[in-house]
Amino acid sequence: xxxxxxxxxxxxxxxxxxxxxxxxxxxxxxxxxxxxxxxxxxxxxxxxxxxxxxxxxxxxxxxxxxxxxxxxxxxxxxxxxxxxxxxxxxxxxxxxxxxxxxxxxxxxxxxxxxxxxxxxxxxxxxxxxxxxxxxxxxxxxxxxxxxxxxxxxxxxxxxxxxxxxxxxxxxxxxxxxxxxxxxxxxxxxxxxxxxxxxxxxxxxxxxxxxxxxxxxxxxxxxxxxxxxxxxxxxxxxxxxxxxxxxxxxxxxxxxxxxxxxxxxxxxxxxxxxxxxxxxxxxxxxxxxxxxxxxxxxxxxxxxxxxxxxxxxxxxxxxxxxxxxxxxxxxxxxxxxxxxxxxxxxxxxxxxxxxxxxxxxxxxxxxxxxxxxxxxxxxxxxxxxxxxxxxxxxxxxxxxxxxxxxxxxxxxxxxxxxxxxxxxxxxxxxxxxxxxxxxxxxxxxxxxxxxxxxxxxxxxxxxxxxxxxxxxxxxxxxxxxxxxxxxxxxxxxxxxxxxxxxxxxxxxxxxxxxxxxxxxxxxxxxxxxxxxxxxxxxxxxxxxxxxxxxxxxxxxxxxxxxxxxxxxxxxxxxxxxxxxxxxxxxxxxxxxxxxxxxxxxxxxxxxxxxxxxxxxxxxxxxxxxxxxxxxxxxxxxxxxxxxxxxxxxxxxxxxxxxxxxxxxxxxxxxxxxxxxxxxxxxxxxx
Numbered sequence: 001x002x003x004x005x006x007x008x009x010x011x012x013x014x015x016x017x018x019x020x021x022x023x024x025x026x027x028x029x030x031x032x033x034x035x036x037x038x039x040x041x042x043x044x045x046x047x048x049x050x051x052x053x054x055x056x057x058x059x060x061x062x063x064x065x066x067x068x069x070x071x072x073x074x075x076x077x078x079x080x081x082x083x084x085x086x087x088x089x090x091x092x093x094x095x096x097x098x099x100x101x102x103x104x105x106x107x108x109x110x111x112x113x114x115x116x117x118x119x120x121x122x123x124x125x126x127x128x129x130x131x132x133x134x135x136x137x138x139x140x141x142x143x144x145x146x147x148x149x150x151x152x153x154x155x156x157x158x159x160x161x162x163x164x165x166x167x168x169x170x171x172x173x174x175x176x177x178x179x180x181x182x183x184x185x186x187x188x189x190x191x192x193x194x195x196x197x198x199x200x201x202x203x204x205x206x207x208x209x210x211x212x213x214x215x216x217x218x219x220x221x222x223x224x225x226x227x228x229x230x231x232x233x234x235x236x237x238x239x240x241x242x243x244x245x246x247x248x249x250x251x252x253x254x255x256x257x258x259x260x261x262x263x264x265x266x267x268x269x270x271x272x273x274x275x276x277x278x279x280x281x282x283x284x285x286x287x288x289x290x291x292x293x294x295x296x297x298x299x300x301x302x303x304x305x306x307x308x309x310x311x312x313x314x315x316x317x318x319x320x321x322x323x324x325x326x327x328x329x330x331x332x333x334x335x336x337x338x339x340x341x342x343x344x345x346x347x348x349x350x351x352x353x354x355x356x357x358x359x360x361x362x363x364x365x366x367x368x369x370x371x372x373x374x375x376x377x378x379x380x381x382x383x384x385x386x387x388x389x390x391x392x393x394x395x396x397x398x399x400x401x402x403x404x405x406x407x408x409x410x411x412x413x414x415x416x417x418x419x420x421x422x423x424x425x426x427x428x429x430x431x432x433x434x435x436x437x438x439x440x441x442x443x444x445x446x447x448x449x450x451x452x453x454x455x456x457x458x459x460x461x462x463x464x465x466x467x468x469x470x471x472x473x474x475x476x477x478x479x480x481x482x483x484x485x486x487x488x489x490x491x492x493x494x495x496x497x498x499x500x501x502x503x504x505x506x507x508x509x510x511x512x513x514x515x516x517x518x519x520x521x522x523x524x525x526x527x528x529x530x531x532x533x534x535x536x537x538x539x540x541x542x543x544x545x546x547x548x549x550x551x552x553x554x555x556x557x558x559x560x561x562x563x564x565x566x567x568x569x570x571x572x573x574x575x576x577x578x579x580x581x582x583x584x585x586x587x588x589x590x591x592x593x594x595x596x597x598x599x600x601x602x603x604x605x606x607x608x609x610x611x612x613x614x615x616x617x618x619x620x621x622x623x624x625x626x627x628x629x630x631x632x633x634x635x636x637x638x639x640x641x642x643x644x645x646x647x648x649x650x651x652x653x654x655x656x657x658x659x660x661x662x663x664x665x666x667x668x669x670x671x672x673x674x675x676x677x678x679x680x681x682x683x684x685x
Contacts, residue, residue: 268291393422571677632650
């Protein structure tokens with residue numbers, strides 16, 4: 001086992017630094033330190049403490065273990081490297097520059113935290129090559145890493161060691177481990193025996209407020225051991241200990257590994273090292289001058305001596321031979337296996353997959369007289385989709401029978417057994433959502449996972465990041481309204497649709513019948529750079545669409561389900577999900593009264609807003625009285641209703657009772673929609 005050495009935080013300004021085990025490695029690490037402090041000073045903001053404290057660990061990892069090629073950042077079988085403590089982004093940016101990633105230039109380092117730079121305050125996926133995920137909200141990267149490690153094992157089970165066999169490394173800090181998501185992620189990883197996952201805990205005992213003893217007394221090593229991780233404790237500045245610990249971690253194949261690295265935050269600062277002052281903000285010119293003196297660094301700001309830069313660039317290129325050997329193995333693989341592997345790594349769906357949607361529609365038409373819940377319809381669609389798209393990876397947060405997320409033929413992933421396609425995430429909604437982001441980012445798999453809609457609150461930080469990163473993570477949220485009935489207001493989502501629709505770039509779907517459910521799934525699968533959430537009902541609902549043509553109106557987000565008859569349209573009733581049939585029934589009554597009324601289905605607001613203005617005007621009906629019906633709050637409908645429109649829905653929390661009684665209690669009925677239409681018609685004159 002690697003040796004354990006106590007390195008206590010610095011209590012006073014050091015006159016000298018402890019001598020390094022290896023001067024060359026210390027010099028390489030100091031390149032990271034000076035770039036971090038120079039960039040933070042130039043930006044007048046940032047977090048130099050973590051990069052300076054973890055520089056030795058990063059140097060050993062990158063120079064001796066990490067398998068990557070800076071010339072091909074998207075090589076599928078590269079090792080993954082994440083920083084869950086994303087505030088220390090300058091550590092990652094420094095490494096990308098030093099190892100020679102083409103788009104990470106010294107000019108970008110100088111533009112740290114400036115508008116439109118590749119060096120944002122926290123790492124942002126796709127802003128620059130080598131950034132594997134967007135981190136910053138603490139703990140998210142930890143769970144992303146679990147998802148990536150799981151994806152690697154699942155892909156390995158399908159394609160073998162020759163094509164997929166790599167590690168996932170993640171740096172994490174005290175704050176990551178204080179966040180609740182870390183418990184979920186650590187527990188899941190230990191349960192699944194993800195032996196290719198290695199975490200480095202930056203155990204510097206400092207938080208923004210001061211010593212971590214102000215707020216936490218946990219023994220993190222015992223916590224990881226309790227979750228079945230392999231654990232080591234080392235001096236995070238001892239390069240020999242770091243090396244030995246990584247070797248030992250790699251030799252453990254039946255458990256993930258955590259290496260607790262005792263570090264000094266802001267290592268090299270003369271007065272701030274080991275204190276909360278090292279964590280964030282510009283250190284000041286005097287502190288930087290003192291750090292340069294302690295480190296023996298004579299080069300000017302942002303200048304790396306040529307010999308050290310060449311050494312780092314050689315590190316960035318040393319994985320090239322391995323990558324080329326891997327490419328040769330891919331070429332030598334059996335034709336069918338190779339074609340499937342390359343298709344999946346490109347993110348392309350199998351040819352003809354849309355037939356699965358057509359088949360699902362025909363299934364629904366064949367049973368048209370039997371109302372079914374959209375969660376059941378979704379399950380039926382998944383049966384067809386999984387048969388056509390084997391890279392679908394399903395899962396649920398302990399609600400599989402309720403979410404209908406396990407398709408026929410899906411085999412469960414079990415600890416140490418990864419040749420399946422369904423994950424039991426347990427009651428870990430937040431961990432599930434963030435792990436799915438990691439799976440999507442890894443490549444080769446399309447993750448979807450389910451829970452109740454009300455628990456989307458537990459998933460929200462990860463949902464937001466999925467939307468921000470524009471990745472195809474699919475969140476299946478059932479029991480999407482007061483229609484879940486007896487479980488009452490704690491489980492009845494009312495504000496959730498509005499809150500989720502407020503997340504930029506998130507496609508929120510709420511289909512109104514089985515046909516729309518199939519079409520929403522088609523739209524989701526057809527958008528590789530779109531995070532999606534599909535809201536599904538508990539209660540049965542009738543089939544409203546009796547035409548299963550090749551067109552998919554749901555892809556436009558909103559469309560005219562039933563046009564007005566008997567003259568120009570006077571009323572437009574908008575609806576979604578389980579209330580759409582109320583709009584249809586209300587239209588029938590209004591038409592009998594001689595009021596030409598149209599019904600507009602709005603399954604996805606985001607897609608509707610992407611249509612041109614002419615289409616949107618035609619669908620909504622200019623100058624008509626407008627009504628919206630949805631068993632949620634009114635927020636987000638206002639823009640379509642205007643001042644004179646009327647809303648039939650929720651204005652508070654729900655109640656426990658039979659579904660029909662709950663809807664009557666809150667006056668979400670056909671009669672209420674008709675009444676609202678008459679009021680809106682009177683208001684517009």
